[in-house]
Amino acid sequence: MSIRFDGQVAIVTGAGAGLGRSHALGLAARGARVVVNDLGVSTAGEGASSDAALAVVEEIKAAGGEAIAHGADVSNDEQVADMVAKTMDRWGRVDILVNNAGILRDKTFAKMDMADFRKVIDVHLIGSALCTHAVWPIMREQKYGRVAMTSSASGLYGNFGQSNYGAAKAGVVGLMNVLGLEGARDNIRVNTLAPTAATRMTESLLPEQALELLAPETITPGLLYLVSEDAPTRVILSAGAGCFAQTRI
Ligand code: NAD
Numbered sequence: 001m002s003i004r005f006d007g008q009v010a011i012v013t014g015a016g017a018g019l020g021r022s023h024a025l026g027l028a029a030r031g032a033r034v035v036v037n038d039l040g041v042s043t044a045g046e047g048a049s050s051d052a053a054l055a056v057v058e059e060i061k062a063a064g065g066e067a068i069a070h071g072a073d074v075s076n077d078e079q080v081a082d083m084v085a086k087t088m089d090r091w092g093r094v095d096i097l098v099n100n101a102g103i104l105r106d107k108t109f110a111k112m113d114m115a116d117f118r119k120v121i122d123v124h125l126i127g128s129a130l131c132t133h134a135v136w137p138i139m140r141e142q143k144y145g146r147v148a149m150t151s152s153a154s155g156l157y158g159n160f161g162q163s164n165y166g167a168a169k170a171g172v173v174g175l176m177n178v179l180g181l182e183g184a185r186d187n188i189r190v191n192t193l194a195p196t197a198a199t200r201m202t203e204s205l206l207p208e209q210a211l212e213l214l215a216p217e218t219i220t221p222g223l224l225y226l227v228s229e230d231a232p233t234r235v236i237l238s239a240g241a242g243c244f245a246q247t248r249i
Contacts (some may be wrong), residue, residue: 006031016052016100018199022216028065048232074127084134099128106161109174117164124168145188180234191226196240
């Protein structure tokens with residue numbers, strides 16, 4: 001793949017594991033300086049780093065790349081603001097935001113605890129909005145920005161037990177639709193990845209034979225395309241096992 005991100009700064013949320021880790025490694029391998037965000041045991045302190053994120057930073061550095069860790073909870077306004085402020089202090093720009101952090105709290109709607117409903121909306125939808133809102137003025141000023149949302153087949157078509165997750169993942173597509181329009185004049189492009197990958201989140205749900213085929217690394221090339229200089233805007237890229245299907249809104 002010839003896509004490069006030299007000189008660019010990327011924030012990847014939920015990058016201590018799974019897809020986010022793979023995206024962070026992929027961006028760094030192609031020249032981006034990466035803020036690796038995740039929750040962690042040391043998140044409580046102001047601007048503290050997550051242990052999972054720190055491990056990914058070490059992997060990036062070992063491969064010759066540049067990265068820092070930040071332990072913000074994406075659903076916390078102050079922690080998100082601190083993460084973006086620290087990024088600006090360090091590198092003075094934000095070119096790419098990958099809204100990837102996520103959780104599951106599955107139950108059929110009849111049994112759904114509404115605190116879990118709210119929590120899932122908070123992390124996926126409010127978290128994506130908070131992170132994007134925090135980098136938006138920077139990207140507008142730069143006249144350059146690439147934002148990727150992370151949706152899911154559950155948000156596009158629905159899935160049993162996922163009223164909270166499906167609503168949140170439909171919500172991020174709605175956010176993309178509006179921000180893609182509002183960002184266009186400032187050269188900000190906003191797209192959505194809808195992946196299927198074997199990660200901690202999904203591996204208990206997938207057949208054994210599919211695990212290798214669905215490695216997160218098979219999805220990351222699609223994400224790199226969505227945040228590249230030549231990216232489209234307002235598209236949903238469904239991705240699984242190295243296959244990609246693009247839907248334009
Ligand atoms: P994962 O559980 O391996 O990784 C998610 C990461 O997000 C974890 O490291 C977790 O600690 C972090 N996180 C959770 N809450 C956070 C918060 N509030 N702030 C910061 N970080 C937080 O899962 P994954 O499969 O890699 O999922 C990545 C994204 O892809 C999620 O948005 C998920 O909904 C989406 N997705 C995954 C699949 C799949 O097949 N794996 C399918 C559709 C969508």
